[in-house]
Amino acid sequence: MKYDLIVIGAGPAGLMTAGRAGELGARVLLLEKNPSPGLKLLITGKGRCNISNNTFESREMIKQYGQNGAFLFSALHQFSVAETVDFFESRGLKTKVERGNRIFPVSDKSQDVLATLLKYCQDNNVEIRTNVSVKEIKKESNKISSIVLHGDTELSAYKYCIATGGKSYPATGSSGDAYIWLEGLGHSIVRPRPALTPINCQESFLEKLEGLSLKNIEISLWENDKKQASEFGEAIFTASGMSGPVILNLSNHIANRNSSYELQVDWKPALDREILDKRIQNDFRKFNNKQFKNSLDELLPKSAIPVFLELLKVDINKQVNLVTREERNRLIDLLKEFKLKVSWVHGFEKAIITRGGVNVKEVDPKTMQSKIIDNLYLAGEVLDVDGPTGGYNLQICWSSGYVAGSNIGQNIE
Numbered sequence: 428m429k430y431d432l433i434v435i436g437a438g439p440a441g442l443m444t445a446g447r448a449g450e451l452g453a454r455v456l457l458l459e460k461n462p463s464p465g466l467k468l469l470i471t472g473k474g475r476c477n478i479s480n481n482t483f484e485s486r487e488m489i490k491q492y493g494q495n496g497a498f499l500f501s502a503l504h505q506f507s508v509a510e511t512v513d514f515f516e517s518r519g520l521k522t523k524v525e526r527g528n529r530i531f532p533v534s535d536k537s538q539d540v541l542a543t544l545l546k547y548c549q550d551n552n553v554e555i556r557t558n559v560s561v562k563e564i565k566k567e568s569n570k571i572s573s574i575v576l577h578g579d580t581e582l583s584a585y586k587y588c589i590a591t592g593g594k595s596y597p598a599t600g601s602s603g604d605a606y607i608w609l610e611g612l613g614h615s616i617v618r619p620r621p622a623l624t625p626i627n628c629q630e631s632f633l634e635k636l637e638g639l640s641l642k643n644i645e646i647s648l649w650e651n652d653k654k655q656a657s658e659f660g661e662a663i664f665t666a667s668g669m670s671g672p673v674i675l676n677l678s679n680h681i682a683n684r685n686s687s688y689e690l691q692v693d694w695k696p697a698l699d700r701e702i703l704d705k706r707i708q709n710d711f712r713k714f715n716n717k718q719f720k721n722s723l724d725e726l727l728p729k730s731a732i733p734v735f736l737e738l739l740k741v742d743i744n745k746q747v748n749l750v751t752r753e754e755r756n757r758l759i760d761l762l763k764e765f766k767l768k769v770s771w772v773h774g775f776e777k778a779i780i781t782r783g784g785v786n787v788k789e790v791d792p793k794t795m796q797s798k799i800i801d802n803l804y805l806a807g808e809v810l811d812v813d814g815p816t817g818g819y820n821l822q823i824c825w826s827s828g829y830v831a832g833s834n835i836g837q838n839i840e
C-alpha cells in the first residue's frame with residue numbers, strides 16, 4: 428500500500444501532523460528512530476510539560492518569536508493558543524495557567540500530554556513504527572520519490588513531512604539528521620546553534636550555591652559593561668553557573684566570543700537601595716547583640732549567607748550594631764548587583780532548543796509546504812523559528828503540525 432503521507436519524527440510536531448492528516452482521512456505512516464515516541468516531550472517543563480502560553484492575541488504571541496515571528500502568523504491564526512487548549516481539553520486533558528501565563532496539564536504530567544497525542548494518532552489510524560531511523564531521502568526532479576531507512580528498506584508515499592526537531596539534547600533523538608537531507612534536496616539551512624542554555628560563570632564560590640533556587644529575582648546581562656537585557660522570575664544556581672527560565676532567556680543574548688559578559692543578580696528587585704537600607708537597619712536593631720554572621724537570616728536564603736560573608740570582607744564576628752554605614756553599603760551593593768563573570772553558554776547537550784534550521788523563506792507559511800520540493804512539508808523545531816521559555820516552542824509544534832496535517836489531509840491524491 429502506498430501511504431498518503433510519511434511523517435519522519437514522532438515528537439510533538441510529527442504527532443500533531445500525523446494525527447491531523449489521519450483525522451482528515453489520509454493513510455499515514457509515522458516513523459520514529461527511538462524505541463518510543465515523544466522522548467523529548469516527556470522531559471519538557473521538568474516532566475510537567477509547559478504546553479503553551481496563555482497569550483490569546485496572536486499578534487502578541489508573534490512578538491515573542493523575534494525576527495522570524497511573522498512566519499507563524501498564518502499558522503497561529505489557523506491553530507491558535509485557544510484552539511490548542513481546546514484540542515487538549517476536548518480530549519480529556521485538563522489544563523491550568525501558572526505564573527508567566529504558562530499553560531500546564533492539571534495533572535502536572537507530560538506523559539498525559541503524550542498519551543493524548545498518541546490516542547489522537549491511534550483514533551485516526553496512524554501507523555507508528557518505532558526503532559526505524561531514516562538514512563536518506565531520494566528525489567526525482569522536484570519531488571521526493573522515496574526514503575531509505577538504516578537497514579536499506581525503501582518506503583514511499585505521495586507526501587512527506589519532516590518533523591525531526593533540531594540538534595539539542597541529542598540523547599532524545601534530535602541529532603540534526605534532517606539538515607543534511609534538506610540541503611541535498613535544495614533547501615538552505617540557517618546555521619543551527621544552541622539556544623536557551625544554562626550559563627557558565629567563573630566564580631569558584633558557585634559550588635557553595637549549587638541547587639539554590641531563587642524566585643522573584645531580577646537578573647541583568649551586561650556585555651562589555653553595557654546592559655543588554657534583564658529578566659524577572661526564577662533562576663537556580665548550578666555548580667558552574669546559573670540556569671532556570673530567567674537565565675535561559677538571557678543566554679540568547681550571549682553571542683559574541685570577543686565580548687566580556689557579566690550577570691548581575693538583584694536579590695531584592697522590589698526594594699530600592701534606600702528602602703533596602705532601612706530594612707537592613709531594622710534587622711540589625713532587632714539582632715542588636717548578635718554577631719554580624721548571625722544577622723542575615725531574614726535577608727538571605729541560608730545557603731547564600733556564607734558566600735555573602737566571604738565576599739563582604741566584614742569581620743563576621745563583630746557585633747551587628749558595630750557594622751558601619753560603609754559596610755552596610757557593601758551589603759546593599761551585593762544584594763542589588765551580585766556580579767558573576769560569564770565564561771560561556773552551554774552547547775547542544777544542554778540547550779533547550781536549536782536556533783536556526785530550514786530557512787522559512789523557502790516554506791509556505793499558510794501550509795508548511797516546501798517551496799522547493801513539491802511533496803514535502805516541514806513542522807516544528809526543524810524550522811528556523813524559535814521563542815523564549817514559557818510554552819512558546821511547543822506552540823510552534825502544535826500550530827505548524829496542525830497546519831501541515833490539515834493541508835495534506837485536505838489534498839489527498
Ligand SMILES: Cc1cc2nc3c(=O)[nH]c(=O)nc-3n(C[C@H](O)[C@H](O)[C@H](O)COP(=O)(O)OP(=O)(O)OC[C@H]3O[C@@H](n4cnc5c(N)ncnc54)[C@H](O)[C@@H]3O)c2cc1C
Nearest residue numbers: 436438439440460471472477561592600807808818820821
Ligand atoms: C529539557 C527540555 C525542556 C523543555 N521544556 C519545554 C517546555 O516546557 N515548553 C516548551 O514549549 N518547549 C520546551 N522545550 C522545547 C521543546 O521540547 C521542543 O521545542 C520540541 O520538542 C520540538 O518538537 P519537534 O517535534 O519539532 O522535535 P523533537 O521533539 O525533537 O522530536 C523530533 C523526533 O524526530 C526523531 N528523529 C530524528 N531524526 C530521525 C530519523 N533520522 N529517523 C526517524 N526519527 C528521527 C527524534 O528521535 C525525535 O523523537 C524543552 C526542551 C528541552 C530539551
